[in-house]
Amino acid sequence: MEGKSNQNLVFYVNGEKIIENQPDPKCTLLQYLRNKLTLTGTKLVCGEGGCGACTVMISKYDDKNHTIRHYSVNACLTPVCAVHGLAVTTTEGIGSLRTRLHPVQEQIAKSHGSQCGFCTPGMVMSMYTLLRNNPQPTMLQIEKYLEGNLCRCTGYRPILQGYGVFSKESCGMGEQCCKNKPRDKEDDNSNKENENYIPPYDPTQEPIFPPDLKVNYKEYNEKRLMFETNQVKWYRPVTLTDLLELKEEYPDSKIIIGNTEVGIESRFKNMKYSVLINASHVPELTDIKSTEDGIKFGASVTLSKVEEVLEKAKEDLPESRCRIFTAVIEMLKWFAGKQIRNTAAVGGNIMTASPISDLNPIFQASSAKLEVVSKGKTTRK
Numbered sequence: 476m477e478g479k480s481n482q483n484l485v486f487y488v489n490g491e492k493i494i495e496n497q498p499d500p501k502c503t504l505l506q507y508l509r510n511k512l513t514l515t516g517t518k519l520v521c522g523e524g525g526c527g528a529c530t531v532m533i534s535k536y537d538d539k540n541h542t543i544r545h546y547s548v549n550a551c552l553t554p555v556c557a558v559h560g561l562a563v564t565t566t567e568g569i570g571s572l573r574t575r576l577h578p579v580q581e582q583i584a585k586s587h588g589s590q591c592g593f594c595t596p597g598m599v600m601s602m603y604t605l606l607r608n609n610p611q612p613t614m615l616q617i618e619k620y621l622e623g624n625l626c627r628c629t630g631y632r633p634i635l636q637g638y639g640v641f642s643k644e645s646c647g648m649g650e651q652c653c654k655n656k657p658r659d660k661e662d663d664n665s666n667k668e669n670e671n672y673i674p675p676y677d678p679t680q681e682p683i684f685p686p687d688l689k690v691n692y693k694e695y696n697e698k699r700l701m702f703e704t705n706q707v708k709w710y711r712p713v714t715l716t717d718l719l720e721l722k723e724e725y726p727d728s729k730i731i732i733g734n735t736e737v738g739i740e741s742r743f744k745n746m747k748y749s750v751l752i753n754a755s756h757v758p759e760l761t762d763i764k765s766t767e768d769g770i771k772f773g774a775s776v777t778l779s780k781v782e783e784v785l786e787k788a789k790e791d792l793p794e795s796r797c798r799i800f801t802a803v804i805e806m807l808k809w810f811a812g813k814q815i816r817n818t819a820a821v822g823g824n825i826m827t828a829s830p831i832s833d834l835n836p837i838f839q840a841s842s843a844k845l846e847v848v849s850k851g852k853t854t855r856k
């Protein structure tokens with residue numbers, strides 16, 4: 476695909492720096508991993524964000540809070556161009572039979588949590604992401620992180636029971652839970668000579684975040700990007716003015732954020748977009764502000780972030796003042812799986828205007844205000 480791009484696409488996969496000088500905006504991260512990097516551990520099953528077999532972990536430096544954020548995504552819906560400046564971890568990056576299995580890989584095998592194995596790398600990566608964020612999760616958190624991963628043959632009990640060892644909590648057996656009982660030597664999972672022995676999870680042994688992405692944060696995140704093939708142009712503006720100008724220049728262009736709607740339209744509904752504008756780095760659209768009336772979210776704020784912010788806001792407000800927050804949080808529980816909510820944005824849900832949208836009815840019922848802007852026009856509410 477010949478074309479011209481204004482710079483290279485740069486990201487890390489399992490600690491290795493990838494530099495792509497002619498990225499194809501139509502290529503998904505999954506296609507890139509499997510076909511270009513031959514990292515075939517990440518599986519393609521549904522190809523539409525529904526099963527979680529393609530789950531990988533993305534790590535991103537948060538410049539405001541000076542922290543690293545780890546989150547799971549469906550690689551089948553993530554455009555490879557959207558991972559510029561990010562670190563991607565696949566199942567190959569955490570362990571293998573050739574080197575050493577990671578406890579999340581070993582645990583699913585030893586607890587009989589895998590049969591055909593197609594779902595397994597996705598399960599592993601969702602659980603791994605959880606442990607990177609919280610080395611001692613609750614059982615509820617384990618269930619939440621795995622809710623976007625489907626298994627057709629094994630069944631969920633052995634997977635959840637197997638991963639229960641990472642939780643501090645006892646299971647429904649209470650005092651009778653095996654974690655509370657002295658073990659027989661044969662059955663002893665803490666005896667290193669036992670073939671069932673699984674090393675405990677040690678977060679200090681995890682690979683470090685690529686320093687380049689931290690040190691050169693501005694270079695990766697505050698620069699406009701343009702990638703082009705002879706079929707598609709991909710823009711990533713970093714100012715609202717630029718976004719509005721691009722929209723005026725290309726009226727038929729498609730703005731994308733999580734690509735969880737547009738990706739489906741392109742792949743399964745034969746929709747063709749020749750100009751894609753990724754609005755994930757426009758400060759006004761990623762901003763979250765507390766106002767007198769409530770909370771104002773930029774259109775590119777992800778659903779996971781919305782949930783996190785509303786949960787936090789509820790802590791400081793009387794119940795009577797946060798019923799709408801509670802309703803949104805409750806609805807998000809049923810909204811897709813964690814991988815989708817980690818990338819899909821609130822603006823994408825509103826603008827799709829789907830009759831089966833989960834958030835629009837709540838926004839309408841609660842008289843939420845919507846602010847729209849276009850080039851040369853005043854902001855309308």
Ligand SMILES: Cc1cc2nc3c(=O)[nH]c(=O)nc-3n(C[C@H](O)[C@H](O)[C@H](O)COP(=O)(O)OP(=O)(O)OC[C@H]3O[C@@H](n4cnc5c(N)ncnc54)[C@H](O)[C@@H]3O)c2cc1C
Pocket residue numbers: 523524525729730731732733734735736737738739754760774775809810811812815818819820821822823824825826827831832833834
């Ligand atoms: C497996 C799966 C499960 C899903 N489950 C649910 C569910 O349970 N409930 C539900 O409601 N939806 C669901 N969806 C739909 C989808 O995830 C949501 O609508 C999501 O919020 C879309 O966000 P996005 O950022 O991915 O949108 P994108 O695909 O990036 O964009 C969607 C649309 O919004 C437009 N848009 C985005 N931002 C702007 C902007 N700033 N200005 C103008 N236009 C803009 C785009 O041009 C595009 O037309 C699901 C999708 C998948 C794939």
Ligand code: FES
Pocket residue numbers: 518519520521522523524525526527528529530549550551552
């Ligand atoms: S392949 Fe099923 S979610 Fe990606």
Ligand code: FES
Pocket residue numbers: 588589590591592593594595625626627628629630
């Ligand atoms: S082991 Fe076959 S789908 Fe889960």
